[in-house]
Each structure stands twice: as structure tokens, then as C-alpha cells.
Amino acid sequence: MMSNSVSATAYYCAGTRMLDALRTDTLLNDSLAARFMGDDGLLIFEKFRHLAIPIGAHQVRCYLIDQAVRMRLNVDPDMLVVLVGAGFDSRAFRIPGGRWIEIDEQPIIERKNAVAPTASCGNPLRRIAVSFHEERLRDVLAPLATGAPTLVICEGVTMYLEAAQIDEFAATLADAFPRHWLYVDLMSRGFARTFAKGMSRVLASIGTAFSSLEPDPLAHLRRLGYKIEAKHALLPAAIAMRRVPLPAVAGPLLAMLPVVRNGYLVALLANAGIPPIEARLSRG
Numbered sequence: 001m002m003s004n005s006v007s008a009t010a011y012y013c014a015g016t017r018m019l020d021a022l023r024t025d026t027l028l029n030d031s032l033a034a035r036f037m038g039d040d041g042l043l044i045f046e047k048f049r050h051l052a053i054p055i056g057a058h059q060v061r062c063y064l065i066d067q068a069v070r071m072r073l074n075v076d077p078d079m080l081v082v083l084v085g086a087g088f089d090s091r092a093f094r095i096p097g098g099r100w101i102e103i104d105e106q107p108i109i110e111r112k113n114a115v116a117p118t119a120s121c122g123n124p125l126r127r128i129a130v131s132f133h134e135e136r137l138r139d140v141l142a143p144l145a146t147g148a149p150t151l152v153i154c155e156g157v158t159m160y161l162e163a164a165q166i167d168e169f170a171a172t173l174a175d176a177f178p179r180h181w182l183y184v185d186l187m188s189r190g191f192a193r194t195f196a197k198g199m200s201r202v203l204a205s206i207g208t209a210f211s212s213l214e215p216d217p218l219a220h221l222r223r224l225g226y227k228i229e230a231k232h233a234l235l236p237a238a239i240a241m242r243r244v245p246l247p248a249v250a251g252p253l254l255a256m257l258p259v260v261r262n263g264y265l266v267a268l269l270a271n272a273g274i275p276p277i278e279a280r281l282s283r284g
């Protein structure tokens, strides 16, 4: 029983990875995804299964973040990686390196512990069960606070948070991890109202919804002090990787629309405590 209505969407994301794992050209190789689902997860995923374009895009979203995390952990294999709203993320099992902390609601953490115990992970992994409605993330993160560079992954979450919650989230991260990268996906209001309408209908059918969303969520995070280290337009990336079933000419045309190019991004951001890339490169 999920007390947080957004939590059911974790089954959708795991379902996209489950389908990816069945492909010969798998991007993610997530062998745990199917096991996390269970009958209840599969029932939820059935409602989303017709959304072939978002499913392909979400597989690419996970892949883009995987690649960025791998690169970061190649540089620093001992880095702390904190996943807020971890859902059924299995990166701790799939990516070498890192000291991992997964934070999410209790029913999700319990399912993960039953299917993939932390002791069976090749990397140090800790899971923390929270109630996002009843607890403050600030209090959850306080005992984990460190001045060491930290990687925070927040995937598939920000579109459920209002602007004030994102402000509080950024301030909380800055206090706990004054030197952090934030790997995040960002959906604009315009994208939600056009290309994500089908998804919104399914979300409503499971009792949840996107937040009111910002017209330009990346600009919002920049105003909060984040620097952009990289950004990917998700739908054009998924079209280029042939993960979405669109006719050959339609894909590139669609990818040219501003709302498609700017409306749903995977962003790799650095907070004020991380020196600019140029300074890091010149230091070697």
C-alpha cells in the first residue's frame, strides 16, 4: 500500500527498464527491474504500456544518467552517491564504484530489501525509508552531511514538486552537501501540457499528477545557483537513438520544435561549491 501517491510511478520507471532488459540492444541491462515489479507493479505498468514514446524516452533518460554517473565514478570511485526518490533504481548494482544511499518511501525500500538486499550489492549501499510528507528531507540528510564532493541523483521526481519544494530541496542539498553535482530530469509546463498529455491521463488514473511546473525549470535551477555542466534534450536524444516508434521523417521534424528541444531535459548540474570545469581541467 503506497501512502505517497507518486510512489506508484516508481513501477512505471522500473517497467521501462524491464522492457529495455528484454531487448537484444539493451541500454541498461537492468536484470533486477522485472524482479522488483511483482504482480502489483505489473498491474500498474499495464496502464502505461501503450505509451511507447515516453517508455523509449525514459529508457534513454536512465541511460544518459548512467553514462554521466559512470564517468563521475571513474574519476572518483569512492564518491558518495545519494538517490532522492530512488524508486527501483538499481544503479548501485549495475555501476562499479560509489558509496550509495537510496532514499524513498517505506513500501519501496521494503520491496527493494526483499528482492535485492543491500548485502548482495557489489558496492557499499544503504537504504533509508522516509515519509516525504511527514519528514523533512533536511533532517534525513543531516546525519549524512559531508563537505566531500557528492553526487545527488533525482530522476523522475522534480515534475511532481512545486517550485517552492524545489527551492527547499536545493537549499537542503546545499546545506548537507556543500559540494555536489545534481543529476536531474526537468519537464517544462509547456511540455507537460502538450507532449505529456497521454502520460498525465494515466497518472490521473492512478491518483497522481504532475505539479503545476515552471515554464523553464532549468532557468529556475540556475537562479538557485546551479551551473549547467551538460544538458540533453530527452525526446530528440531518444529519437536519435531510435528508441521511439516514429516514422523516419517525423522524428527529426518533431525534434526541431522548441517545446521538444527545451521542454524535457536531462541536466547535469554543479552547485556553487564545485569549481568550474575549466578550473578542474587546468588542475589536471
Ligand SMILES: C[S@@+](CC[C@H](N)C(=O)[O-])C[C@H]1O[C@@H](n2cnc3c(N)ncnc32)[C@H](O)[C@@H]1O
Pocket: 004, 006, 007, 008, 009, 010, 013, 014, 084, 085, 086, 087, 088, 089, 104, 105, 108, 132, 133, 154, 155, 156, 157, 160
Ligand atoms: C517516477 S518515480 C522515479 C523513481 C526512480 N528515481 C526512477 O527513476 O526509477 C518517483 C519517485 O519519487 C518518490 N517521491 C515521492 N515524493 C517525493 C518527494 N517529495 N521527494 C522525493 N521523492 C519523492 C516516489 O516515491 C517515487 O519513487
